[in-house]
Amino acid sequence: MRVLICIDDTDNLESIGTGEVLENLCAALYENGLGRGGFVTRHQLYLHEDIPYTSHNSAMCCEAEIEGLEKALHFCRAYMDASCAEGSDPGLCVVDLEKLESHEKLILFGVSAKNTVLKKKDAINTAELHQGAVYLSEHGGTGDGVIGALAGCGLRLSGSDGKVKGKLHPPETGAVMTVDELCLHCLLRDATDVNHQPVDPTDSVLFSVPTKAVFWQNKPTVYLTKDESGRAKWRVFGIQELKGLVD
Amino acid sequence: VWQIDAHREAFLYGGNGGDKAHETAERCPDFKEDCEDERVSDTLISCYNCRYRRWTQASFDCMKGKNG
Numbered sequence: 001m002r003v004l005i006c007i008d009d010t011d012n013l014e015s016i017g018t019g020e021v022l023e024n025l026c027a028a029l030y031e032n033g034l035g036r037g038g039f040v041t042r043h044q045l046y047l048h049e050d051i052p053y054t055s056h057n058s059a060m061c062c063e064a065e066i067e068g069l070e071k072a073l074h075f076c077r078a079y080m081d082a083s084c085a086e087g088s089d090p091g092l093c094v095v096d097l098e099k100l101e102s103h104e105k106l107i108l109f110g111v112s113a114k115n116t117v118l119k120k121k122d123a124i125n126t127a128e129l130h131q132g133a134v135y136l137s138e139h140g141g142t143g144d145g146v147i148g149a150l151a152g153c154g155l156r157l158s159g160s161d162g163k164v165k166g167k168l169h170p171p172e173t174g175a176v177m178t179v180d181e182l183c184l185h186c187l188l189r190d191a192t193d194v195n196h197q198p199v200d201p202t203d204s205v206l207f208s209v210p211t212k213a214v215f216w217q218n219k220p221t222v223y224l225t226k227d228e229s230g231r232a233k234w235r236v237f238g239i240q241e242l243k244g245l246v247d
Numbered sequence: 248v249w250q251i252d253a254h255r256e257a258f259l260y261g262g263n264g265g266d267k268a269h270e271t272a273e274r275c276p277d278f279k280e281d282c283e284d285e286r287v288s289d290t291l292i293s294c295y296n297c298r299y300r301r302w303t304q305a306s307f308d309c310m311k312g313k314n315g
Contacts, residue, residue: 013298013299013310016282017281017282017284017285019282020282042284047302047303047304048304049303053301054301055281055285055298055299055301055302055310057302058285166284209289238289239286239287239288239289240289243262243287244262
């Protein structure tokens with residue numbers, strides 16, 4: 001069965017990041033024969049002084065194929081109890097995609113968490129609207145991480161929010177390749193311009209700096225822009241440039 | 248570079264102070280790279296990539312020695 005797993009607020013200033021905690025959780029699920037996680041997406045939430053985030057207020061989410069919900073849920077909860085950093089306020093959300101009848105309220109919750117200060121009660125109330133499909137749990141501290149964990153699931157369900165965890169590196173400095181070759185090299189299904197317009201798969205691309213895939217229409221997608229150097233028709237965006245384009 | 252009061256140490260240049268963020272991080276004995284997914288500057292040694300920065304709407308605060 002397919003589920004979303006999202007976690008938030010698992011770290012402190014000295015610990016590993018939340019994305020790494022989720023990757024480790026997925027690796028542990030696999031090693032224990034309970035399931036296999038896919039790529040992780042990072043979803044930026046609201047930056048506001050009334051929200052007690054550690055440094056960037058982002059939630060990390062992945063889709064996973066699991067063998068049985070109860071066992072996987074028990075495992076994830078125990079993993080969170082054991083793995084989160086001292087002083088953190090961890091939250092976990094698991095969404096059973098096959099039982100979830102409507103995406104709308106979860107997506108709305110996710111979108112509102114990008115521009116509103118939400119309370120734990122808001123997350124609990126929203127989760128309760130989807131009993132039997134949404135499993136929200138606190139794992140220490142104030143448990144406020146449930147807000148981001150639920151919001152991250154909503155934003156992942158939206159299909160078009162955030163970035164994919166991990167950097168994409170060029171095969172060599174200043175590499176020029178076709179769009180098709182870029183997608184193959186980066187194991188991507190899509191590359192578009194920043195307005196999400198498709199580009200010709202045979203067009204040339206300058207891939208000179210590391211970049212990141214954005215999560216767009218449920219696919220990891222690389223954004224391209226016109227190359228002004230004359231070496232190729234397009235070039236990939238650097239990570240610094242992407243910050244101005246995508247949260 | 249910083250606006251300092253009793254509770255906060257806020258970077259004055261927001262997201263447009265790449266050179267200042269690099270110079271400051273180079274001089275800072277406490278600079279610590281954040282995990283890869285939270286680095287936003289192409290220049291590795293930069294306050295923008297530091298574990299101890301806390302993003303705000305307008306800029307970021309340095310949290311070293313605050314609760315770190």
